[in-house]
Amino acid sequence: MRGIDVSNRVSSKDVYPYEEYSVILKPKMHMSYSYRIDRGRIIIELTDYLLDAPDQVLRDLCSAIAGWSRGKRFVLPESFTRYVMTDDFVVRNRPKYIQRSRSITCTQQGRCRDLMDSIERLLDSGLVLPSDIENSYISWASNMARYRFGQCNQMFRVISINPILDFEDVPDHVVDFVVYHEILHLRQDRSKRRRPHNAQFRGWEHQYPGYEKAERFLRNIYSMESLGEDSL
Numbered sequence: 001m002r003g004i005d006v007s008n009r010v011s012s013k014d015v016y017p018y019e020e021y022s023v024i025l026k027p028k029m030h031m032s033y034s035y036r037i038d039r040g041r042i043i044i045e046l047t048d049y050l051l052d053a054p055d056q057v058l059r060d061l062c063s064a065i066a067g068w069s070r071g072k073r074f075v076l077p078e079s080f081t082r083y084v085m086t087d088d089f090v091v092r093n094r095p096k097y098i099q100r101s102r103s104i105t106c107t108q109q110g111r112c113r114d115l116m117d118s119i120e121r122l123l124d125s126g127l128v129l130p131s132d133i134e135n136s137y138i139s140w141a142s143n144m145a146r147y148r149f150g151q152c153n154q155m156f157r158v159i160s161i162n163p164i165l166d167f168e169d170v171p172d173h174v175v176d177f178v179v180y181h182e183i184l185h186l187r188q189d190r191s192k193r194r195r196p197h198n199a200q201f202r203g204w205e206h207q208y209p210g211y212e213k214a215e216r217f218l219r220n221i222y223s224m225e226s227l228g229e230d231s232l
């Protein structure tokens, strides 16, 4: 896999006690952090999403990784966490993420349903606030694991929806519920690590009128013959 050498943006002070070091950015779908030691040299590999990151962000991250290599617990530096939450980072890197994820079709208009209709209904009802979906992207997926109906990448603010929901027989309120659920992941505070479906999340989710009915429908969806599973 090709990579971009950005070692010159980091100093040996950042990666103490290593005198020799390399920092390589590689094209990967997810943000990743890794290192290996080769004859006293530390080779740090990061994702190329960080190509435009300020030097300080790279340096702090490399410093955390050097610490990790010496047995310290790996904690993402605050400068990094703050940077990846900026609109600029998201806008710059989202196209790469979408391209790499492959299952994202980049279309809101499916065969039967337009996901923008769901968004509009959710906004009209007041369940979703404009700020929830600010700088986000939604699309149908080309495929998705069974029993998953939607996916949300919080870092790049991308929602994708299982194409099994793109059928006439699936009521609006079920599609809207799935879209709503994924939007709630965008609403969650990304700066804190927490269980995705915690009590606060469930509280929001249960504000959806008839959520139990929608959940029941989803549980039974694969047993509905009329949905033409063979085409999926």
Ligand SMILES: [Zn+2]
Binding pocket: 181, 185, 196, 197
């Ligand atoms: Zn979820």
